[in-house]
Amino acid sequence: MNATQKLFRPLAPPTRAEPEAQARIAFSQAPSGSSYISGQQVGYPFHLGRTLKLPDDPAGMAAVYLQSCSGGIFAGEDLHVQLRAGPGSQAHVSTGAATIAHSMLEASARQTVSLTAEAGALLEYLPMATILFPQAKLLSRVNITLHPGARVMLCDAFCLHTPQGNSGLFDFYRAELEVRSPSGQLLAGDRLALTGLDMTRRSPGVSGPFQALATFMLIGQGLPIEVLKTLLRKALRDLPDSYLGVSALANDSGVSVRILTLDAVALRNVLRIAWATVREQLLGIAPRVRRK
Amino acid sequence: MSPLGSSLLALQQADSFFPGGAVAWSWGLETLVADAHLGTSPITTIGRRQRGLRHDRSEEVRAFVEGQLRHRWNSFDRAFLDAAWQAADDLQSLMLLDAQVEALTLAEELRQGSRRVGQSLLGVHVALGTPGAAPYQQNILAGTTSGHLPVVQGLIWQKLGMHRDHCQLAAAHGLCTGLVSAAVRLGVMGHVDAQRVLTDIQPLLLELLDEAPCAPDDASGFTPMAEIAVMRHETQNLRLFAN
Numbered sequence: 001m002n003a004t005q006k007l008f009r010p011l012a013p014p015t016r017a018e019p020e021a022q023a024r025i026a027f028s029q030a031p032s033g034s035s036y037i038s039g040q041q042v043g044y045p046f047h048l049g050r051t052l053k054l055p056d057d058p059a060g061m062a063a064v065y066l067q068s069c070s071g072g073i074f075a076g077e078d079l080h081v082q083l084r085a086g087p088g089s090q091a092h093v094s095t096g097a098a099t100i101a102h103s104m105l106e107a108s109a110r111q112t113v114s115l116t117a118e119a120g121a122l123l124e125y126l127p128m129a130t131i132l133f134p135q136a137k138l139l140s141r142v143n144i145t146l147h148p149g150a151r152v153m154l155c156d157a158f159c160l161h162t163p164q165g166n167s168g169l170f171d172f173y174r175a176e177l178e179v180r181s182p183s184g185q186l187l188a189g190d191r192l193a194l195t196g197l198d199m200t201r202r203s204p205g206v207s208g209p210f211q212a213l214a215t216f217m218l219i220g221q222g223l224p225i226e227v228l229k230t231l232l233r234k235a236l237r238d239l240p241d242s243y244l245g246v247s248a249l250a251n252d253s254g255v256s257v258r259i260l261t262l263d264a265v266a267l268r269n270v271l272r273i274a275w276a277t278v279r280e281q282l283l284g285i286a287p288r289v290r291r292k
Numbered sequence: 293m294s295p296l297g298s299s300l301l302a303l304q305q306a307d308s309f310f311p312g313g314a315v316a317w318s319w320g321l322e323t324l325v326a327d328a329h330l331g332t333s334p335i336t337t338i339g340r341r342q343r344g345l346r347h348d349r350s351e352e353v354r355a356f357v358e359g360q361l362r363h364r365w366n367s368f369d370r371a372f373l374d375a376a377w378q379a380a381d382d383l384q385s386l387m388l389l390d391a392q393v394e395a396l397t398l399a400e401e402l403r404q405g406s407r408r409v410g411q412s413l414l415g416v417h418v419a420l421g422t423p424g425a426a427p428y429q430q431n432i433l434a435g436t437t438s439g440h441l442p443v444v445q446g447l448i449w450q451k452l453g454m455h456r457d458h459c460q461l462a463a464a465h466g467l468c469t470g471l472v473s474a475a476v477r478l479g480v481m482g483h484v485d486a487q488r489v490l491t492d493i494q495p496l497l498l499e500l501l502d503e504a505p506c507a508p509d510d511a512s513g514f515t516p517m518a519e520i521a522v523m524r525h526e527t528q529n530l531r532l533f534a535n
Binding site: 174176186187188189190191192193194198201203204205206207208210213215233243244245246247248249250251256258259260 | 320321324327329330352355356358359360363367368391392394395396397398399400401403511512513514515516517518519520521522523524526527
């Protein structure tokens, strides 16, 4: 029998009230149909790049990179990002690199991302993976408010890394995702909680031989779920070093893809294909691969 | 109810002879076997066991059962079972718990499995005339709630008079028995190995039950590989189980 393990609970008891956001970005649709940043308040540790119009993106889509200039997430930090896509707007938000959750000896850290997609909006929030360093203790929350006719595409991914000269694994990682209607009704969600020890067991049914995990979702009501499931299963079939499944979310909220891979390279490849497949189904054209 | 009376009820409810409908579900095990992620080790022989070679199929099944017990039942289902037991007289709270289980279960066939086993258990108790069973079934039939297994277990077993800890013991043991039973029917291992797995898992089960269950707002899970298997089960060609 394996060593005993206490039931996981965050070291820093979460308060349900959201912290003050270090980054607030609002997208709106101009009369021309193009989307633009209509409001931004971005402070340390974040930096917002200029709005990009990228080839093979929809003509009106605003694409931005939200970067951290601090080098990752550190002990005791309580980070909050708020993104709002106004009615009819189309926005793609990503990060330029993976986010490192550094070793945390004194305290845990928390990161909250609040996404609001108003009527008819398309909001893509596709950050690169979080890399959990030894002794990292991270609570990650993604709260989505979905208005009628809105679509949200998102991924939440993590992998492990032990830098040369270090040893051990992360202490704990808890990832909470909730999709709610504007009235506050819980439509769908996902809550993961694990410790580094859990990954070392390599248990069948838990993580097995895999070292990286991602959840990709297209969230929206009234979507052609069966078509999307079939397309995703076909596009993601037989990819190397991965084990993945496609399913409908609860309450007609969209589709999800759960992905396990042997490493971060395979994870990135699967996520790129899932994104391209869904984008093509939604908008008729697959996005061009980003150079990151 | 006396402790002995509650224990007797727990034995009855956790017995695989009780027609709760759980035998049709493998909770991802069938697809993990089909995808060669479980059950690929050599079959245990007396000779291997005598030589002390323990890495066999029963070891894999034990690890699978441990993962489901530790990372799904204890951290998620148990929270809702216990909350439902405490809210057995409060219909609105029960329906809220049901809605949370529905929304927070990622894989479609896991949601279906939890609903169908819960409704099946409820149906038996309606037939038996268990207090509280028929009114809750009416709400399910009216489409106002889902009838997920842990919520139904908490409601019905509290109404029967089972003690709180006996409910959790019955649910956990029932899960373990169902999983090893599925492994036997899939040909992964034999009946003796199945009993060995159940015996080996008991210290962990008791250790988990020794701690208080978490609240539904803190409930979580970590069984991504089993969830993926359940998702893949939807399109699997040959299927013995419903998930």
